[in-house]
Amino acid sequence: MKKILMIGPFPDPISGVSVSNKVVKNILKKQSEVSIINTSFPIFSDSIGSFSFKKLFFFLKLNVFCYKVFKSDIIYTTPGQTFFGILKYTTFILLASLLKKELIIHVHGNYLGLQYKQLKGFKKKLFKFLISKFTKGIVLSSSLKSNLLPFIDESKITVVHNFAEEYLYQNMHEKSFDSIKIVFLSNLMEEKGIFNLLEALKQLEAENIQYEAKIAGNIDGSLEYKILSKINELKNTQYVGIVSGEDKKQLLQWSTIFILPTFYKMEGQPISILEALATENLIITTNFAGIPDILKEGINGFFVDAENSNDIVMRLLEIDKNKSIIKQIATNNKNYFLDNFTVYKFSEEILKVFYANSTT
Numbered sequence: 001m002k003k004i005l006m007i008g009p010f011p012d013p014i015s016g017v018s019v020s021n022k023v024v025k026n027i028l029k030k031q032s033e034v035s036i037i038n039t040s041f042p043i044f045s046d047s048i049g050s051f052s053f054k055k056l057f058f059f060l061k062l063n064v065f066c067y068k069v070f071k072s073d074i075i076y077t078t079p080g081q082t083f084f085g086i087l088k089y090t091t092f093i094l095l096a097s098l099l100k101k102e103l104i105i106h107v108h109g110n111y112l113g114l115q116y117k118q119l120k121g122f123k124k125k126l127f128k129f130l131i132s133k134f135t136k137g138i139v140l141s142s143s144l145k146s147n148l149l150p151f152i153d154e155s156k157i158t159v160v161h162n163f164a165e166e167y168l169y170q171n172m173h174e175k176s177f178d179s180i181k182i183v184f185l186s187n188l189m190e191e192k193g194i195f196n197l198l199e200a201l202k203q204l205e206a207e208n209i210q211y212e213a214k215i216a217g218n219i220d221g222s223l224e225y226k227i228l229s230k231i232n233e234l235k236n237t238q239y240v241g242i243v244s245g246e247d248k249k250q251l252l253q254w255s256t257i258f259i260l261p262t263f264y265k266m267e268g269q270p271i272s273i274l275e276a277l278a279t280e281n282l283i284i285t286t287n288f289a290g291i292p293d294i295l296k297e298g299i300n301g302f303f304v305d306a307e308n309s310n311d312i313v314m315r316l317l318e319i320d321k322n323k324s325i326i327k328q329i330a331t332n333n334k335n336y337f338l339d340n341f342t343v344y345k346f347s348e349e350i351l352k353v354f355y356a357n358s359t360t
Contacts, residue, residue, distance in 0.1 A: 014244060
């Protein structure tokens, strides 16, 4: 039986990466002995990837767990995509490489390659040196392979699409698609487009368009007052907090339109989009990062320009005039999801990375 060490964030706080790691752990432990080093920083912040002494001290303390590398056959990591995001894994990367362990990096975004291009001098050389130590890489879609190509041979890079958990779409009640019920489900960060959405909803109310909207997710403390104030100005919008489990299921089964106008620099393929597909929602999002690899304009929903609330309003006005399109697209989305993004399909692909040409 293989011994696998997972190094990365686990819930809480909830993020696409932490949810993915939780599921990967459950998949792997059916066939292997799995241990973890949880890198989740307990304080949520909009300034992800930035340096702070609190973060430095937190991650330095994690190095005491480097002994786990000695006892493992495979080291699986989901590091950040910034210079410091990679640097904080240095001890584990170098030790695993020295001991000739299988070393896997799973990149959940589209920023790593850009960060490498932006770096200069010693920092750029160190960045490449560390990532080049990985023996295998995983990305979320084909267009995201470019993030790892400067460091890892393409033959060692595997595409594994994200997923949505089964409980979300099992035993669903029949939906009503005759009204606009909007959900935003993500961390409430400026780059996730929350302010653009709230401005669009304000314009909808000015146009006397009937809608309901629910906003869910973690709020960065520095933006909390500003975000909640804008939500409170809206008559038909409410903030429902952080949702998970049955609360998330009920929220996504209530909604008919999922909106995520993201321009987040670390974005890959948001799991929340897949969760919305699974629960019969029309998608409105941006043509950004790996999103167009999994969504098609007019088939799964509609793309809007980043940082453009007017574009969101235009799409919603078009939908309001032809509400039948909501059911048409939303029901198609669930079938599309079942064919491509279940945990079962994710499990099949992730296991190939770990156990190809080997026995458990």
